[in-house]
Amino acid sequence: MKNNEQKYLKTIKKQKIKILIWQLFILFLFFSIWEYLTSKEIISPFIYSSPTRIIKCVIELIHNHNFFIHIYVTLKEVIISFILGISIGFIIALLLYEFKFLAQILDPFLTMLNSLPKVALGPLIIILWGANIKSVIIMALLINLIVSIITIYNGFQCTDEYRLKLFKSMKASKLQIMTKLVIPSSYQTIIASFKLCVAQTLVGIIMGEFLVSKQGIGYLIVYGKQIFNLNLVMTGIILLAIISYLLYKIITCLEKKLLKHI
């Protein structure tokens, strides 16, 4: 029996390694083809850049002491907006769950705000808060907040009715129902909202940096476009891809830990 279990675990491990090898191979293939096409000038290296040009660009940025500053600024903005978006979203979702009347009143407004293209608010944000980090964070908040409110609120609403009845029959207080049942029941949705929120936050931050920033990866991309240095643009895009992957991975680890028994 134990041998079978070990065999099964080994098979799963092997499968995971196989998947990882394939993923690395696809990346390698992508970068190799890209490098080959640009080195043979089948596609223009000036427009499409190339992996070696990107590496050179990164080294140059590190030499100019700019590389880590841009990453730091973007990461700082992402973390602040993400934490604010999730926390405020969580509190508003709690209030909507507790006060159904309020939820009914706000429902059309939330739907409207959710579908509004937030970039249209960009000029207004700059006028109200100026061309600084505040505007970037507010832009990200406008995008991630509604998503986190709607997702977390939906999670709360899906609390199992039998469990709710059980808690009520045990004469649990509203606070007990919230903390011991509704919130733990919604872990899965809360984590799902983290995933959505992190992606939306990145979109908001880059959008904000495009509009107002003087530092950050979004700024790097815009600056690269302005001086027609497409290596800088591609470096910014690759950096963004790496950051979004790492943030997603952190949330997946949290998910595994929190949802171990659910």
Next chain:
Amino acid sequence: MNNILHIENLTKNYQTKEGIIAAIKNLNLEVKKGEIISLVGPSGCGKSTLLSIIDGLDNDYSGYIQKDNKLKIAYMLQSDALLPWLTIYENAILGLKIEHNLNRQNLEYVDYLLDLYNLKEFKNNYPQNLSGGMKQRLALIRTLALKPDLLLLDEPFSALDQQSRLLISDDVYKIIKKEKKTVLLVTHNIEEAITFSDKVIILSKRPASIKKILTIDIKNESSIYERRKDINFNKYFDIIWKDLDINEE
């Protein structure tokens, strides 16, 4: 035996878009200490509503319900309603935790129940590691841990397959008998009602009122299997079946 619950002229109406729907009409019921009473009736006749009213979950009714202020009622539902993020032990003490009643005596009682009903060795596991029967037993332990005077069982076995249903209902019957609990059981299953109870109350279709109260005179209380073998079992079955009259308009 003393009455622990007395219900007189209980009426419950629901307001819907189509108008007022009567769920229960002039229902009278008495429950004595130590009795096990089954409530049977057509689907949607208001059996679960009655339990909700008795438990105090629904206070929108007319009529008179007399129960001792100190009467402790516990509810066991159709679903085990276990919390998957809590261990088996944490699930068992959930009610005590909610009541802020985690004293040594109560915790020892929970340990005793877990030990008695063969769940102690799994106490640090999580509910998903338990079989359907074990989950139902744990749900019952969580209910018994509150030391209720009156147990309300709302179709507690209906989600189980026939085989598990027989095994688990036998388990639960033995536990209830051993703990000498007063029970109101809502069930659709006539056999379950006969083998479980001292009395079967047959309810009419909605609005629910009492059609007949049948006293079950089966002396053997060792298990529900043994009770099924009683010579009167079929007679009781026929009476209930006729009175249920599921084809009635």
